[in-house]
Amino acid sequence: MKTSIATFLILLIGLNGYGQKKYNKILIEGATLHIGNGQVIPTGSVGIENGVITLVKNTLAYTYNKTDWDTVINLSGQHLYPGFVAPNSTLGLTEIDAVRASRDFHEMGTFNPHVRAQIAYNCESSVIETVRTNGILIIQTTPRGGRISGQSSLMASACWNWEDGTLKADDGIHIEWPSAYSRNWGDPITKPNEAYEDQKRELIAYLTNAKVSANNKDKNTPLQFSALSEGFTGEKRLYFHANEVQQINDILDLITELEIKFPVIVGGYESYLVADRLKIKKIPVMLGRLHSLPQHDDDPFDLPYKLPFLLQQAGVQFCLQNEGDMEAMNARNLPFLAGTAMSYGLTEEEAIRSITLSTCEIMGISKNYGSIEVGKKATLYGSVGSALEMKGNQASLLMINGAFVPTTNFQTELYNKYKTKYGK
Incomplete structure (x- = not known):
């Protein structure tokens, strides 16, 4: 036929x-x-x-x-x-942001490494339907909230149920690194976060204790610690959400200290300022939404648009993601973020790579997805x-x-x- x-x-x-x-x-x-x-x-x-x-x-x-x-x-x-890939997204976990009952991505508590987004994924989401027809075929559905938010999973954007839609279950654990600075709403002045050192020490102590428990293989290890163990053995990625130079440098120090095998920086607004360290340590970055205003008053107006080119020139592996307001609905704009990156330095094929193969490489599924090559699905x-x-x-x-x-x-x-x- x-x-x-x-x-x-x-x-x-x-x-x-x-x-x-x-x-x-x-x-x-x-x-x-x-x-x-x-x-x-x-x-x-x-x-x-x-x-x-x-x-x-x-x-x-x-x-x-x-x-x-x-x-x-x-x-x-x-x-x-x-198929385009939407990493670090609440797609499938939310339907209407203003309706609390339709938001299933934020659990109570500060440390929730055992929370799994996979089983909450809603294949019948009308939002996913509209995103899919712009080419988004793979979604890293990701929890939010707390200091350790939980585990993301890689899902197909068309499926019967979450079991049918799972491409890779529990691919990594997401950690919200505390901010070194704070700014009140409407206040143009950024101030140091006086609690930063205490918040950092608390998180580092938690991760250190989790690794010790994982190494000891104690049968009485708390569920939260055992859930983190595969992040230290390299079976799962550890996604560190951070934008500031101070945060990224502290994360890089921790990665060395705890010998974390597959770390990823998520956000990375100031990652271009420490690109040399990221390149040496071969740590990839999931860049935040390009269609955004500069975060600092003295930043060039087009800095968010240029970030992919700056990292590409520095030899840092990166991909694009869309975290932010109404991120589930706005995931349909992912290919247009790549188009913006193309307008600010990347070639067309480099821009396409940033939402396909690079994303799959960073998340560990490039053997089967991310490019049109013999042997792939x-x-x-x-x-x-x-x-x-x-x-x-x-x-x-x-x-x-x-x-x-x-x-x-x-x-x-x-x-x-x-x-x-x-x-x-």
């Missing part, structure tokens, strides 16, 4: 749920392939068998027999990307135009682990409904 793009769109509309319609052998041809690792094939073909990429070639140099593939999809003139996003531009980002194909996902959501359905009623 050979399926044109028009027939393919009808096929998508007819799907009955996620992951129900799978074909054994699929060929996608004619698209501009953005591999995710910095490479691009202007007219490429991608072959998929049983959900795994088995072929990546230049379409013009590849011929095949009709019997080679069950389904052939022509995306000529369009773009094909690895077929998690792909097809767009009519450039996905890094608002006008160009129009979904024509969504695929997670080789399963087709509808390219519409309730917003596009309403748009088409009223466009029909009122005309163009």
Whole structure:
């Protein structure tokens, strides 16, 4: 069977749920392939068998027999990307920020390393539906609150339930490092946090005791300490949320002292000021939302936009994330953050890498996700135009682990409904 793009769109509309319609052998041809690792094939073909990429070639140099593939999809003139990845996000844990009952990301207490976001993930979220159609196919659903917030998990943005949607359970533990400075609302003056040293000592003591307990393998180890143990053995990442130079330097000292194997800085607004240390220690950074105002009065107005380029020039591995106000809903803007980074120094393929392969490498899933390469799972996003531009980002194909996902959501359905009623 050979399926044109028009027939393919009808096929998508007819799907009955996620992951129900799978074909054994699929060929996608004619698209501009953005591999995710910095490479691009202007007219490429991608072959998929049983959900795994088995072929990546230049379409013009590849011929095949009709019997080679069950389904052939022509995306000529369009773009094909690895599925975009939204790290450090409350997607799936919240629906309406103003309604407390719909927010399931903040637990009571200060130290909660045992709290797991995975089992609270809501596959039926309407917010996820709108984010997915902008290319966000993998989500690091992440808890918030306290000094140690809990454990994130890597989830598919289309699934039946949290078990079905889990790509990697409990990938890391998130630690909110205390701020060295404080500022009252409306006050332009930043003041030192007089309690910083005490707060830092309390956190360091907790982490040190957790490591000692993990090393001793005491059967009576508290649940909170045992949950942290895999963060010290390297089985899980330790994500340190910090923006200030003082915070980052103190974290780097702690990483050396406790011999933490896979640390990650989350936020990293001032990370460019200590880029040399980060590079030497090979510590990656999940940069905060680029579409933000400068944090300090004497910062250049475009510093947030330039941060990816500054880290890239310094040789520090980084990716982009979207923590902040209404972050679940605004996760749809992730590809446009990459577009901004492209406007301020990165090449297009470097910008794409910052929301695909780099993110997967930092989170430890690059063996299966993050790029369009043979042997990886077929998690792909097809767009009519450039996905890094608002006008160009129009979904024509969504695929997670080789399963087709509808390219519409309730917003596009309403748009088409009223466009029909009122005309163009």
